[in-house]
Amino acid sequence: MLRTHTCGELNISNLGQTVKLCGWVQKSRDLGGTTFIDVRDRYGLTQLVLNVDSDANLREAGKSLGREFVIKVTGKVLERTNKNPKIPTGDIEIAVEALEVLNEAKIPPFLIEDETDGGEELRAKYRYLDLRRNPLRNNLIMRHKIAQEIRRYLDAQNFIEVETPVLIKSTPEGARDFVVPSRMNPGEFYALPQSPQTFKQLLMVSGFDRYFQIVKCFRDEDLRADRQPEFTQIDCELSFIEQEDILNIFEGMARHLFNTVKGIELGDFPRMQYADAMRLYGSDKPDVRFGMAFVELNDIVKGKNFGVFDNAELVVGINAKGAAGYTRKQIDELTEWLKRPQIGATGLIYMRHNDDGSLKSSVDKFYNEEELQKWSAAFETQPGDLVLILAGGTDKVRKQMNELRLEMGTRLGLRSKDKFAPLWVVDFPLLEFDEESGRYHAMHHPFTSPKPEDIALLDTEPGTVRANAYDMVINGIEVGGGSIRIHDREVQSLMFKHLGFSPEEAQKQFGFLLDAFEFGAPPHGGIALGFDRLCSIFAGLDSIRDVIAFPKNNSGRDVMIDSPSVIADAQMAELNIKTTV
Amino acid sequence: MLRTHTCGELNISNLGQTVKLCGWVQKSRDLGGTTFIDVRDRYGLTQLVLNVDSDANLREAGKSLGREFVIKVTGKVLERTNKNPKIPTGDIEIAVEALEVLNEAKIPPFLIEDETDGGEELRAKYRYLDLRRNPLRNNLIMRHKIAQEIRRYLDAQNFIEVETPVLIKSTPEGARDFVVPSRMNPGEFYALPQSPQTFKQLLMVSGFDRYFQIVKCFRDEDLRADRQPEFTQIDCELSFIEQEDILNIFEGMARHLFNTVKGIELGDFPRMQYADAMRLYGSDKPDVRFGMAFVELNDIVKGKNFGVFDNAELVVGINAKGAAGYTRKQIDELTEWLKRPQIGATGLIYMRHNDDGSLKSSVDKFYNEEELQKWSAAFETQPGDLVLILAGGTDKVRKQMNELRLEMGTRLGLRSKDKFAPLWVVDFPLLEFDEESGRYHAMHHPFTSPKPEDIALLDTEPGTVRANAYDMVINGIEVGGGSIRIHDREVQSLMFKHLGFSPEEAQKQFGFLLDAFEFGAPPHGGIALGFDRLCSIFAGLDSIRDVIAFPKNNSGRDVMIDSPSVIADAQMAELNIKTTV
Structure with missing residues (x-):
């Protein structure tokens, strides 16, 4: 050396x-x-x-x-x-x-120090220099440690890591595929996997019993801070288990990781039904680092001649504890923030619980002291609290109130990066209605099983059928999700039917899986966790970019190596393709 | 549960x-x-x-x-x-x-037992059923164990696993790339990596010091039993080390794997110069489970009026110990085997050391007892031995003799799957002359450093320049190889020049690496091991197919999922490509 x-x-x-x-x-x-x-x-x-x-x-x-x-x-x-x-x-x-x-070294284009003077583009171009800085390198060292501990934990639980293929078959379901022209099979294409879903289910049919893989997946979607065209998934599947077993094993894994990598004891994960998450937080991935749960007010505010409330499907509010000091100007500014097109609220109602114990609302014209006492009781306000209320259509107003709750949590300093609040959200709907195509889509994916007691509703009220599906959420971020799968060919065919597949289409796309189900498929289920996101939560980052060694920008470009790039005509000719631009 | x-x-x-x-x-x-x-x-x-x-x-x-x-x-x-x-x-x-x-299960199309009655194609189509059989499942369980132990070993040695991108840039060097059209960058393509070579070198420039990755790589080449379009590599790179350090660390890793996974002590790996490997075994990956090293005979056989020997550049033989019982018919058959176009020998000379001590050759007309005694001495024959001799151009006859040696090793039962004979082959040539293009190619890759004492020969005798390059060989199979890299921009430019790149081409293809070398690149080197091959050696298999869960056939097809396949016109339109078939 x-x-x-x-x-x-x-x-x-x-x-x-x-x-x-x-x-x-x-x-x-x-x-x-x-x-x-x-x-x-x-x-x-x-x-x-x-x-x-x-x-x-x-x-x-x-x-x-x-x-x-x-x-x-x-x-x-x-x-x-x-x-x-x-x-x-x-x-x-x-x-x-x-x-x-x-x-020797030329003078670097930016400072190689914890705080650098380099702009984002310059640092992307010289990523190899940016990676010399401690914060970035430490992120990647932590990522390595997390991966090692995942493997250690799963290996001890009898999971086997099996590599599934990267060159697979394009399917019309889900996001857009990246495709790869096949030279040996002219006119045909491989696709890069959006997830190894069908392969891991086949491994269960093969009797592998417990499978995992830390694996690259690919989605050709428009990009943003927490999305990359290639990303890494912790992909797992188990046989002869029930939902409760999966929650326990992977809650155990998350606890193991936080314990070994960060020295933090997470404790038991609360479990929340999807319906409750939507009702109390307006989100299927609630940030439960802080309370401020929604309070529904329909019962106590309607019928007082206040049209906004009377005409609303839902009146809902939160208690921003300790925010009574918000000035009129601050509240106006908050109202403007809510009215931005991204959120689209029409107005904000508030009630202050003043330090002297008096209650003061922005709708005193319609609600007297006695009525406001009811509000106060509903929100359990104390002097110094500020109640914020929105009204409108249920789905819309819940989404808006979710944004407002998160914003107030941030403003009130309740969303520390050093605090970790995990939970399981369970009992997701099986299907969601897509307005655009006018048909139902699988909320998780088409292999997710309905709750047995809800199967009868598939024909009559498909939107109400619950799935054996669950998401792991930490600090308001969906870390991963999974489901107990369908292992019965009949049920799987029924599911495809409800998703608008003809039997021929289903057979063409997923025939190998349907066939496999006829040769003794065990009951099975699994989960896939976003490894990049998990690492970014560990690192206290909002973006996944800085837990990835060589990320791409929002146009899918790697500006360091200048990729993608044009290729030679001869190369295209060999692949039997040409470009149309 | x-x-x-x-x-x-x-x-x-x-x-x-x-x-x-x-x-x-x-x-x-x-x-x-x-x-x-x-x-x-x-x-x-x-x-x-x-x-x-x-x-x-x-x-x-x-x-x-x-x-x-x-x-x-x-x-x-x-x-x-x-x-x-x-x-x-x-x-x-x-x-x-x-x-x-x-x-329930339909009757499987073949027996789910250790010995099955299913043909290769049927088992490929129902791979999920084939994977139920113990031999296949055990291969994959062993593969998992090997991967776990690799990570354990390297982690303990301060290596960090870093994921490098799968969507990278196409380069004209080396094998054919698989490419991926970019929807967001019309007319442009990503390529899938043939190896993460440049990225791991950039990680060294970034100061990562010790990197590894068990990673999928891709080559669009014609396929055979030990080649798949996607394969897995154990990819490693280290800074501030010399060749000897790398050999020790990875010899240590191989010993660790054999010890923990198979309970076998491999002992120290012999090291053999490339020139010696070619001279003694006619191969840069000699199978040293058995001896039968080549003996060169030019000095003792020439000048006896036997034209075949006199006109040959090289006369070389092996001592097939204990094979003197080979009948004339068996030797004729061996001669025919050698004359097949794949090998292309013109004839086989032999000498028997009979049990009674007498020597009998197929060229007694030219060589008397006294001359044959010299042969016997050169081969150290004993009664019962059979000497087999070929003559011709050096390179060609060495290749032929390599085939003959391996064949005789097999016939004499010297190549047991339960015996493991590893070695390092070192001091590879830097360049090899390609007759077709009339220019030199990098034998390892263009980033491999020449031995400092040989750099001066680059201009005069490029073919004789030795590289700081090494291969790990087990049982005659190249498990992996690596080199100490060039870390100096000038030397790297010189290398590109000798490979026939213009400075512009070099900058266009590898500019980011050349640039990186100007900002303080450390001395570094590495190795890449074929993970599939390593697993197949552990499993005692000739093909890598049965250590891969879902392999492709020789046409690059996955017959189970029926991939590759045609994709929709709309999908191609979005990607700005069309097929030309």
Whole structure:
């Protein structure tokens, strides 16, 4: 090896040793004839020193080092006079005896420090330099640790990691596929998997019993901060289990990860029915780091000649505890925020519970003190609280109130990145009606089983049928979801029928799975967790970009390698395709 | 859970317990009023029993079970009268108290047993049934174990697993790329990676120090038993190391895997120079499970008026120990085998060392007893040995002799699947001349560094320049290879020049890497091991197909899911492509 130690491990116990270190020059400074150089590697930072006792050529060489030069240094470990308690190597420094420049470096286009001056595009172009910065590198080291612990946990639970193919078959269900022309099969295409769903179900038919895979998946969708065309999934499937078993095993996995990687005890995950989540939080992924649950007011506010409430399908509010100090101006501004097209509320009603105990609403004209006392009771307000109310169609107003609740949570400092509030949302609807196509879509996917007691409703009220489906939610982010699958060919065919597939279409697309179900499919179910998102939650980031080594931008481009790119005509000819632009 | 135990764990210590098992009916038989049913899951096989004491309906139900039915059974663990010492559960059986058919099964198209009657195509179509068979499932379980142990070993050595992108940029070097049209960037394409080579080098520039990844790679090449369009690589890269460090770390990894997964101690890996491997075995991946090294005979056979030898560039032979009993007919047949176009030898010369000590050659006309004694000495023959000799152009005859040596090794039973003989082949040539294009190609890849002492030869004798490159070989199979990389932009540019790239082409294709080298690239090197091949060696298989869950056939088709397939015109239109067939 070119080194005897890394830049992160020397301490007082190494005093007097002659060591060799390699790394990058973080910075160097001259102080009264002494040159101090900080040399950095993945493991840490060590101070080198060249002073009047050092060889003159060596001192000259030390002075000429630029930032990010790669050096190899030999020297003796000395105790520092000015110790730096902030870093593990802060008690020592290296008196340089030999210095070799392994590679020079041009001046980097931005600062390689925890806080950098580089803009997003510049850092994307020089991603390899951005990755030198501690915050990014630490994210990826953490990602590695999480992956290791996932595998350790699942292996101990008898799961087998099986690689499923990347070159598969395009299906019309779900998101848009990326496709790959086949040279050997002219005119035909592979597709990249949106998930290994059918393969993992086939592995259950094969008797693998417990499968997992940390696997790249692909969706050709329009991109945003938490979406990438390629993303990584923790994909799992189990046989001979019930929903409760799956929740326990994967709640156990999440607890194991938080415990081993972050030293945090998560405790038991609450379970919330989908219907309750929508009613109390207006979302199927409620952020339960804070309360502020919805209170429905229809029973107590209607019939007082206030048209907005009387005409609304739902009147619903939240108690923003401690926000009574909000000025009229602040509330007006909040109202404007709610009226933006992204949210689309028509107005905001409020009631203050003043410090003197009095109640004051923006609709005092319609509601007297006695009525407001009812409101106060419903919201359990105390002096200092601010009640915020919206009215309108149920679905719409719940969505709006969800936005308002999250916004108030943020404003009131209730959504700390250091706090983790997980839960399971269960009993999702099986189907959701798509206005555009005028038919039902599978809410989870077409292999999800309906609750047995609800199957009879499939023909009459398909929208009310509940599924054996569940989502893991942490801090208002859907970390993953899964379901108990259909393992019966008849039920699967029925499901395809309700999704508008003709038997021929179903056979053409999923024939191999339907066939497999005839050869002894076990009861099975599973889950898929978004690995990038999980890592971003661990890292306290809003975007998944900085837990991915080489992400793509919002146009799906990797600006560092300049991809995608045009390919040669000969290459296209071999693949029997041509472009139409 | 639907079960209390798996089908592989009950034994005499469970006697009297009431248990629930789930699994597939392996077989059932009636013996004098008693029905025995073997139920199978991933973990094993358990015998169920229904006899005269059982409920009549239950007995009827037991009799009606077909092969591969999925059942759930409740019953009491009893001691067997006829114990089966071959299986872990062979001491017990379950007296059935309740039986539920979880799913029926059609009669499988082939036997779900260790030895099956299904042909290759049928088993490929019903791969999910083939995967139920123990040999296949055990391969995949072993593959999982190997992957786990790889990660354990590398993690302990400070390697970080970093996922590199799957959607990258097409490059003209190396094999054919699979490409993916980009919808968001009309007319442009991503490529699937043939390896993460440039990304792992960039991670070194980023200071990641030690990287690995078990990763899918893709090559659009014509297929054969040990090639798949998608395959899995153990990809690794390290900074601040020398070749010797890499050999030690990955030799250590291979030893760790054989030790933990197969309980085999491999010992130290011999190291062999490429030139010696070619001279002694005619191959850069010699099978050293057996000796039979080449002996070059030019010095002792020339000048005896035997034109075949006199006109040959190289006369070379092997001592097939103990094969002197080969009849004339067998040798004629071997000669015909050598003359097949795949090998292309023109003739075979032999010398028998008879049991009575006499020497008898097929060219006694030219070589007398005294001359043959020289041959005997060169080959160190003993009575019973058979010397086989070929003559011709050096490269060609070495290749032919390599084939003959391997064939004789096989015929003499020297190539047992249970024996493992690893070695490192080192000091590969940097470049190889390609007759077709009339220029040099990188033997490993264009980022491999030349030996510093050989750089001067690049201009004068490029074919003789040695590289800091190495291959790990086990049982004559190249498991993987790597090199110390170029980390200097000047040397990298020089290399591209010698590979026939103009500076513009080099910049266009690899500009981001060349740029990166200007910002402080550390000395680095790495290795990539073929994970599928490694698993097939562990499993004692010639083909990698049966260590892959869902492989493709020789036309790149997955016959189970019927992929690739045609896609909709609308889908192509969105991607701005059309097919030309």
